Amino acid sequence: xxxxxxxxxxxxxxxxxxxxxxxxxxxxxxxxxxxxxxxxxxxxxxxxxxxxxxxxxxxxxxxxxxxxxxxxxxxxxxxxxxxxxxxxxxxxxxxxxxxxxxxxxxxxxxxxxxxxxxxxxxxxxxxxxxxxxxxxxxxxxxxxxxxxxxxxxxxxxxxxxxxxxxxxxxxxxxxxxxxxxxxxxxxxxxxxxxxxxxxxxxxxxxxxxxxxxxxxxxxxxxxxxxxxxxxxxxxxxxxxxxxxxxxxxxxxxxxxxxxxxxxxxxxxxxxxxxxxxxx
Numbered sequence: 001x002x003x004x005x006x007x008x009x010x011x012x013x014x015x016x017x018x019x020x021x022x023x024x025x026x027x028x029x030x031x032x033x034x035x036x037x038x039x040x041x042x043x044x045x046x047x048x049x050x051x052x053x054x055x056x057x058x059x060x061x062x063x064x065x066x067x068x069x070x071x072x073x074x075x076x077x078x079x080x081x082x083x084x085x086x087x088x089x090x091x092x093x094x095x096x097x098x099x100x101x102x103x104x105x106x107x108x109x110x111x112x113x114x115x116x117x118x119x120x121x122x123x124x125x126x127x128x129x130x131x132x133x134x135x136x137x138x139x140x141x142x143x144x145x146x147x148x149x150x151x152x153x154x155x156x157x158x159x160x161x162x163x164x165x166x167x168x169x170x171x172x173x174x175x176x177x178x179x180x181x182x183x184x185x186x187x188x189x190x191x192x193x194x195x196x197x198x199x200x201x202x203x204x205x206x207x208x209x210x211x212x213x214x215x216x217x218x219x220x221x222x223x224x225x226x227x228x229x230x231x232x233x234x235x236x237x238x239x240x241x242x243x244x245x246x247x248x249x250x251x252x253x254x255x256x257x258x259x260x261x262x263x264x265x266x267x268x269x270x271x272x273x274x275x276x277x278x279x
Contacts, residue, residue: 008037011045019048031060039065043072046081055084058093067096075101075123079108107191107220116198117191119228120212120221127178129153129161134174136164152211152219153182160211160219162186188213189223198228 011018022030022045034042034057046054046069058066058081070078070093078097082090082105090109094102104122111117125148127136136151153161162182172181187203189212203210209224 007033008041011037011041015044015048018045019053023049023053027056027060031057035061035065039068039072042069046073047077051080051084055081059085059089063092067093071097075104075121079105079118079120079122082109083113104221107214107218111191114195115191116189116193116195116212116223117220119195120189120191120223121227122221124152124211124219124222125150126152126154126219129155129179129182131178132174133169133172133176133178133181136169136178137174150209150211150222151178152222153178154219158219159217160188160213163211186211190215191220195228198223204228 022033025033030053034045037045042065046057049057058069061069073081078093078101082093085093094105097105101122108117108120108122113119125139127139131153140148149166151164151166153164155161161179162184163186164178164181164183168181187207187210189198189201189210191212191214201210204225208226209222211219212221212223214220
């Protein structure tokens with residue numbers, strides 16, 4: 001195991017540059033380099049690699065090491081890597097993941113890459129509809145890198161029941177039922193929608209992230225406006241123009257929403273911290 005060697009420090013401090021170098025290595029050499037890295041450093045490097053290179057290196061690692069790394073990767077990144085793995089290795093990694101993560105990734109694998117289902121992230125902040133505000137604060141600690149802006153409610157059958165903006169928690173008491181704060185008519189996307197269809201969806205004027213719900217009502221994940229934009233830029237320039245034309249009419253409204261999101265998220269972090277200190 002390499003510990004704080006110049007190579008490790010370079011990967012941790014300059015992952016994008018390190019990735020460009022590793023991508024030039026023959027596969028055998030890059031896989032040998034990965035096998036000597038710690039799990040955390042491997043995750044850092046994999047995040048910066050192209051999906052094809054990342055998948056090829058995962059397949060060359062000892063299975064135990066590959067499993068540990070996969071469990072530390074964000075679900076949306078794994079969803080990008082998995083289609084590039086051979087079927088046998090896909091099944092091996094999926095079986096080693098927590099059941100909730102596995103089911104979401106299997107759902108994502110059913111859809112082509114140019115669809116909502118293929119581009120969505122399966123990591124969402126979801127709670128049962130009968131949960132209370134105090135539980136929302138507690139579970140928000142799972143999202144250490146970025147405080148969630150929306151909370152999605154589901155029933156015991158994983159059916160989508162509504163969405164709550166975090167700002168709604170700020171004035172609610174700790175024992176308030178989340179179901180009473182929910183937008184039950186929240187807009188959703190269907191996983192089979194293409195990116196071209198998504199570009200014409202009018203709700204992007206008001207939302208920067210939308211839940212993805214199957215036709216049977218299951219909450220599968222979310223798609224952000226940023227991910228949709230990146231997909232369109234790379235695959236359909238004409239649809240990208242439609243996307244930006246759609247947003248032009250809502251620039252002022254979006255600016256107000258963005259300010260609200262930043263304010264609400266900041267206050268949630270403060271309130272969450274206070275809640276943590278009192279437990």
